[in-house]
Amino acid sequence: MSVFMTVVLLVILVIEGLILAVTPWLIKRSEVFAVTIPSAEYNHPRLRLLRRMYVVTLSATTVLLVIVLIALAILASMDDFFIVYSIACFMIILVAIPAYLICRSQALKLKATENWALRAGDQVSAVTSTITVKDPPAMAWNLLYIVVLLITIVIQIVLYPQMPDQLVMQIDLDGTVTSTIQKSPASMLFAPLVQAFMASCMVFAYWMMCRGRLDINPSYPFASAHRSALFVRIQALVLLFFGVLTCAAITLIPFTFVGWLPLQTAGLIMMAVIVMMLVAELYIALKYGQFGARLAPSAEAESSIARDDDRYWRLGMFYFNPNDPVLFLPKRFGVGWTSNFARPMVWLFIIGLVLLTTAFVAAVFLLV
């Protein structure tokens, strides 16, 4: 059991490192390390070197951390392993950020010396109808979360009489019970609360995907619009499917209370669902790339830049454009979305999410 869990955790770490390491190949050819370049210059020898340096640095870091962790798993205690594991997850990011920033500054220098910004145009494109590109499934599908929530409440009502006085909340890796709570109607709020919080986050993410800007290249508008829309649609479907599945897995909690299902098994099932979602996201990232970038034929190479947005991207990571009404848009270096931090609404959402999380943590703390 311990071995299985250790392997799963290490695999997750490897996936994290892998995804970060191959990021330069997941994004469109007109951007390197969040710097806009003419896509025909993608294979410039200096840029190829930068990409190679980046992937080697991150891969080496990941491999090193995995070796250290395996050694700890064999020679040291589980507690030590977990502490170092948590640090390792952050270590990868702490190495990735400076590596990315260094590569980015090199790319900017190259752009200046090669005068690529000189002939940059200033075009943007939009698609007029959903007949041209397909929208993600309607927001209404997210009502499934409510269905799952109601099912949980019904199950808890039905099983309540059979539940013991002390409900098992936590067990450690050996199976010994470490935390219980007194059975009461209030204690039945725990599972629905977790589901409600998770569902809120998922639904917000779904809404963000629907509201987000598509990545359309004015030089190849139809092809890029199609790829973009395909990516958004697939991400939305994966989020909806696994989001509902994860919430449904929480329904197992009342079954663990009555002892029909050991808590370890419920935990393993949850872990399995999360790993499946991770694998699905990995597949999307590797097959489609950022907004379908990996589906673009290399023939779509331009010798000049259609639109140079560099000035709005602080450090290439944070989009800040007060003249742009958009709230959510594609990330520059990575797979997924980011926000336009010049919009006050975005900050309202951030504060709202922080408050929601705080409220959730407080509520769980009071219950458990």
Added chain:
Amino acid sequence: MIITIHLDSDIPIYQQIQNQIVAGIAHGELNPGELLPSVRTLADQLGINLHTVNKAYSLLQDDGYVVIHRRAGVRIADPEGKGDAARTARARREIKQALICAAQEAVIWQIDRSEFVDTAAQAFDTIGSTERGGQQ
């Protein structure tokens, strides 16, 4: 259909949007009754001010090319509406005025009559083919 805006152009953005939608209708890429993106969606996608898109759509409605419903969105106007005698008469006047201005400029820059007529004929002929006459 794709709308492409040149942010560095002399032609104002709202006018570029207008021109492209009119061209789209003329070339049959936008069909009567077809729904256009909402003001917010188009503004988001193009990264331009909502008022600019609003202005373009309002002017298109005034000229009879689209109909704006508050809830149902912006739709391409139906051809039956174009039978409205007053609207057609106004369109006729405006097109005639545009041609008069173009002719005056042609005279100033010594572009001869046959070239002017040929250009006008060509512009008319490209509609119905898949070509687009360099619209911005």
